Amino acid sequence: QVQLVESGGGLVQAGGSLRLSCAASGRTASSSTMGWFRQAPGKEDEFVAALSWTGSAAYADSVKGRFTISRDNAKNTVYLQMSSLKPEDTAVYYCAARSGYDMPAMTTAYDYWGQGTQVTVSS
Numbered sequence: 001q002v003q004l005v006e007s008g009g010g011l012v013q014a015g016g017s018l019r020l021s022c023a024a025s026g027r028t029a030s031s032s033t034m035g036w037f038r039q040a041p042g043k044e045d046e047f048v049a050a051l052s053w054t055g056s057a058a059y060a061d062s063v064k065g066r067f068t069i070s071r072d073n074a075k076n077t078v079y080l081q082m083s084s085l086k087p088e089d090t091a092v093y094y095c096a097a098r099s100g101y102d103m104p105a106m107t108t109a110y111d112y113w114g115q116g117t118q119v120t121v122s123s
Helices: none
Strands: 003-007 010-013 018-025 033-039 046-051 057-059 067-072 077-082 091-098 117-122
Touching: 003 091, 018 033, 018 091, 018 117, 033 067, 033 077, 046 067, 046 077, 057 067
Parallel strands: 010 117
Antiparallel strands: 003 018, 018 077, 033 046, 033 091, 046 057, 067 077, 091 117
16 A cells, blocks of 8 residues: 655746655655546546656656656655746646556546645735
8 A cells, every 4th residue: 555645835926936745755766656546626536657667768748848856765755846937837736646657648547636726826
């Protein structure tokens, strides 16, 4: 069993930055593929980024160049550094984990989920 706890969400102005954290317990983040997804009001879940235990990363086109996913193995924590935020980035952001080294963009491929953290970007 894996428990994931997100933190770091909040309200920020457009152009600003936030760093989300996902603390994992029960399985080390270093041996899992970790992903970030988001869900905006009235919209479906959207893949944001993923980090394989091999070190490879994948990003949605909408965030490429603005968001960076990283991992601190000592803290068993995965981060999502978000910069140049836009109002359309407003959503609840979820951390997810799965076994394997690939980085699928489908929510169904991930086995464990956090409770989510709200990110609101004002214009």
